[in-house]
Amino acid sequence: EEDQKCSEFLKAIIKADQANHSGHVLPPGAVEGFGNLPLSSAVKANHYPPAVQARRLLNMRTEEYRLPSFMTSDGSPLSNIFYNYRDAAMEMLSNGVPSYQVLGPQDQIDLELFFRDRQPGDAYDVHSWACELVKNIEGYDVFVQLASCALYATYMRMIRPTKHQRLMPHRMNIDLVPHPGIRDALINRFRDWLSPDMTDTGGTSVGWPYSIEAAVDICPLTGRRMLSRAFFEHATNAANWSLDKSIRALFPEIESMGFHIRD
Template sequence: MPDASSQPARPKKRVRTLSHVPDGQTGQMRSVDRRAERAFRQQTRDCITGLEERLAMLTESAARREAELVAEVRAWRQQCQMLKRCLDSIVDIASGVDPAAEETENNDSSDSNHGDVDHNDNDSNSSNNVHHLVYSNTHREPSHAHDHSKPQSLDTGGPADAATPSHQPRPVHKSSLANHHTQLPSPAGTQPLIPSPASQWADHNTSNPGAYIYPISSTPFCAPAQPSSSSSFVPPNISRAKSAVSSILPQHLLPTCPLDRILLDFLKSRKDMIAEGVPMETILGPQKAIMTGLIDPSLAPSVHPVSRMLSEVLTTFPNVALPQKMGMFYKIYLTMRWQISPTTETYTQMPVWLRPTATQIAVPHAAWIDNLPWPGIRDLLIEYPEKYPFEIFSEYYSQNVTVNWHFDESDAVAHEDGNVVLHSIFEKHIRNLANWTVSHEFESRFPEMSHIIFARG
């Protein structure tokens, strides 16, 4: 074993004593110790206070975030319920059977014989025929919305082409049509919507107190009767679907800018005139947009109120060239006429790309957005209103949009009955969405919109 003397000696503990400290330094050392202890206690208190404040801040932030998430979930649930009601209404419109009649028929059928297998096969074939006709009618025009390489001709709103059926399709039940739900097209954000009846939207409007919705009649506007012919047969349920689509108006918020206030106040005044019994021809004015007041503002008081209002609004944009002004005038004129009188005629007069999308129908938004030419841009602005306020977007849009009219301005107009109207060639030109583009400055400011504006597929 190692010798104990070889192990290193442990250092002796130094005990702090004041026996060897002069009396003059004892008080000073005790004062230093007290200050050190006070500083340590103060540091501990400050740390605890800071942690408590941070905990309170995080707790408040978490509570606020939780409330926001709860409100967001509630809003999504309401929108989901609304879309379910909309889908049910689409099925009702497409089947041509109202729920009350369906319930009565179901009760009657429960007390009678259900028939044999051949009868069920005939019902299934009728359901397929009706579904095919509804699908081809409601999606014939949107299929051309993306074909921008060809100029769009004027839409006269005639009846949809349909093959001559061998017999009158019998009404189908909602359950029968629901069996083919995989074939029904889902409403895309940039495609015109087949919406629910106005009563469904009116119920939804009451749950959105911030929305500024003009009253919509619960009775769909019917299209003009067409001569009956064996070669041009249109089932009544398809006519009902078209008229129901044209009667559903976009949802508008309270005015968000001066342009909103002008448009909404004017629209409300026209609705009041309708309620007072003023003839619709007097309210709507001529079918063609009168450009007299736009070209010569001094003549604006002599034109119809709709044209006068639009002329006065567009004259406030001095940096916009006349072809662009006339294109904007034309778009707003058609939109305003349809919102005043939501009929099949006024609806089909609008180009397909100007008709409201599902987002415009379902989500309350600023009224000025309805007059933008690109459906995808309208949906984007509705989805992110705080990112694209009117003050910023309207300035870039008005100064950088173009209709690419490479001819003289005088070639864009014609004289008719003493009024200045759009030339038919220019009208056809601006009805082609491919002719509406923006400058590089707009693309630089809003690069996320370029692929929407210049999409050709």
């Protein structure tokens, strides 16, 4: 019965798409990711279940920034951490909580909860969520953890969903991988890398040549630990990220996707 409903829904969307396709062109800034096939035919040809096809058709033509990542919950603790915060943040915004209280500081990366546990009165914002999430992923180099905090807290271009993430259903933990090339490789052929009890088998590095003291500043007004501007600029430059050569055995295609391998 559910498949029948999805099929009917899909047919309705395809019909609307065909009608819309006949008299309209893509608006400026919109994306279409299905090659040179008519959109509805391309989606039907990929053999995903009807519900997934319907979701992809709903995403068929819109501004790229409006397309969310097509991730699915796998019930893991890591997945639950993400979805619990997302739901809480959406509820806070819908209840009128100012966006700056949900998104956190816009001019700096607050790292305080990376170095200590949460206390009563600590903000429940994106910065604190990023710190609490990243510090609990074992096996990462500390500078990769700090860099990941910066990417998650600011939604930098490196962490924004790729076309693969927007159009192909995948596990939520893939979205936590900092580099877009690795995320696409995992979507094409999943290899467990961030589940509990897994470590960073790729030896991820951001190539920071200085001490942790140079990466972290103390705010003179609040006394809270913040990411230094020098480290932020270094960590958000994709050219500074690299993997150990041992990753070739697990990800033989990763070099061709633009990731630097250390020999």
